[in-house]
Amino acid sequence: MNARFQSDKVKQKKHHKRTAIIEAAIETFAKKGFHKTKISDIARAADVADGTVYLYFDNKDDLLIKSFDELISGKLNELKKLVEGEETFLARLTMFFDYHVKLFTEKPYIARFMAIELRQSTEFYKKFPDYQPIKRYLNYLQELIDEAKKEGNLRDVDTLGLSYLMFGTMDFVLTEWSTREQSFDLLDIKDKIVDIVRYGMYPIREH
Amino acid sequence: MNARFQSDKVKQKKHHKRTAIIEAAIETFAKKGFHKTKISDIARAADVADGTVYLYFDNKDDLLIKSFDELISGKLNELKKLVEGEETFLARLTMFFDYHVKLFTEKPYIARFMAIELRQSTEFYKKFPDYQPIKRYLNYLQELIDEAKKEGNLRDVDTLGLSYLMFGTMDFVLTEWSTREQSFDLLDIKDKIVDIVRYGMYPIREH
């Protein structure tokens, strides 16, 4: 092993603890909520000392924010790749939801994290006015919708309205699903909701 | 003044402080969030001593629950009266949304209270598994939907799905609206979303 390799290893190690802390934070915040989570809980879960957390993050708030960022950036990138592999708007929409259903089914605590911890306080938003991770999701959805409208695959619905409808519905379904201990089938309800969003709730007119 | 009258007055008085505390609690929880609200904040707002709160409520959690119950019962009753004054499903649906838009426009902190504080923690739900104030809203929505389906004014969509879609969308729109400092027009977006829910997002087929 030469010097260059060693340096790489060092760099890797440098980030190892940080990554461990982020992962522990996401899981613990999601499981117990921000306020009930002690820094020492996270430190223990990450197998580091309490003080180590403060080598990588300014304070508890900062850790929350950075955890969100990390989580959402990662997921959004994954999502974009998958979605952009699809051709039609319908396929993309389906993929958008499928991705989340899969993600949250596999790691329900992420659903809780995104659906609940995210919105703890206006104070939080006041403190970090530029911190709008949900906004990035919404923006992405809105791009997809606008494209679809251009393609003619979508009638001229209100972009903002549809994005709120889609995101809000998904968010609520997931919140219910995760706080109610997964008492209904996520895949099933997704299909049923997609059906409503596609065709509306009015009786389908015969022609 | 006879004994009966006196007793009534006493009872009224008895409830006066309780009511004041509940009202102060709702407003304060909504404004500052559950964790940042101190019992002494609520006591001051209600113009009672800290200790007095504990004459009417077991603890802070209990006060939160009772506040929700009070708030939601009141609002739900109001809502039911208005909704049941309408004949058609469409009118009822419209009324359902209009009522909330009006309510939250007038008292935005109630939106915050319902949208955010409501879902603070799994711990909370674990501790009070029977406490599901949202459930009552959802149940009511589902009743309306089922009726409408029977009337033939609604195609055979999934009741649970539609109720989640409607409630989740409303919830999210309100959260955004209240955390983003009312940056968009609530009435306007409501109409646009109702349009989507009615007719779906697909191009309307000519016939």
Place this chain on the structure above:
Amino acid sequence: MNARFQSDKVKQKKHHKRTAIIEAAIETFAKKGFHKTKISDIARAADVADGTVYLYFDNKDDLLIKSFDELISGKLNELKKLVEGEETFLARLTMFFDYHVKLFTEKPYIARFMAIELRQSTEFYKKFPDYQPIKRYLNYLQELIDEAKKEGNLRDVDTLGLSYLMFGTMDFVLTEWSTREQSFDLLDIKDKIVDIVRYGMYPIREH
């Protein structure tokens, strides 16, 4: 016991804890120094709970300041009464020193408190620019000196200079005496220093 008496008792009681905390603080700060003194040390010494300290004082710094104020105001008042009972400048000067010698001999920790804790940091002075308890002592000394000059009992020495000389000497003697565990006789050295200040250090010119 009537209502008025009871109210007095309450008032007394109200201040009882505050007084106990101040006294405990002075003694503990003096014995251990500001930084080594824990709030819990003071609380224990005052026989109250830790939290009680914060009912009467904003924080540890505030407690230090208030303790000084209390201590110095009290002592300065006592001192003024005694000094003003004397007629001539010489008697007043003697009283000024005698008072301190007696005070510090009886309660050496007060000497430490005034001589050392008082000047912990420039930060402290920056934070509380108006907080100059020593200044009040100096001002008082300067008044005495100016009067004496007017009376003709004192030659036209520099007032500021003499006040610094007197205060600084006293301060240093006390510091040495208290940090060196009272290894010399305070009364004795006082007389010898007074002699120098009176007649100067040059050989007394015969005439």
Place this chain on the structure above:
Amino acid sequence: MNARFQSDKVKQKKHHKRTAIIEAAIETFAKKGFHKTKISDIARAADVADGTVYLYFDNKDDLLIKSFDELISGKLNELKKLVEGEETFLARLTMFFDYHVKLFTEKPYIARFMAIELRQSTEFYKKFPDYQPIKRYLNYLQELIDEAKKEGNLRDVDTLGLSYLMFGTMDFVLTEWSTREQSFDLLDIKDKIVDIVRYGMYPIREH
């Protein structure tokens, strides 16, 4: 380059870091005070790693002590050379004060260091009973005084008393001067105080 030279260079280098740390420590302790100074502050100022400090000093206390020693030894040696260049007691006394006025005017933080940090705690003196850097100053002053008395240039004042008077006055003047942001003229007040110490404060008897 031979081995001896190399060894010298190494020794020099060895001491380079130690010297850098001492200098950084004196300046930083003086500027921020002992308790607010972090080891990492000193390390950064000395341009070494935190751990390096512990190669040369046992702990933070030890670093403080060694810094004092270094500072005081240096200054005392300088002072002695200058003082011993003077013939008469009066000239020596003047030099003693002039030296300090010059030193502290040029590097006010040294005044702070000596006047304040020096006396942080009884604990400190208890821990290091032999550590009396001021003592060396006092001893030197006392030697000067005793010599002067032998020479007949000084009446038979109490040596300890006069040394305390001189040192204490100087100490206090400097403390006031440095904590009050140099609000008065050091040179001017020095002359006025020297006048008092020489001739006393009583009206000069005519003859």
Place this chain on the structure above:
DNA sequence: TATGAATGAGCCTTCATTCAT
């Protein structure tokens, strides 16, 4: 009933010190 002073458990954060490299 009502009060509000008192309590004390609990937690975030700092920083002197260590030690593997």
Place this chain on the structure above:
DNA sequence: GATGAATGAAGGCTCATTCAT
């Protein structure tokens, strides 16, 4: 010798809850 990432003990302060009046 030199580094600096990691450690973990320690303490100021908050605030839900109690209880004597």
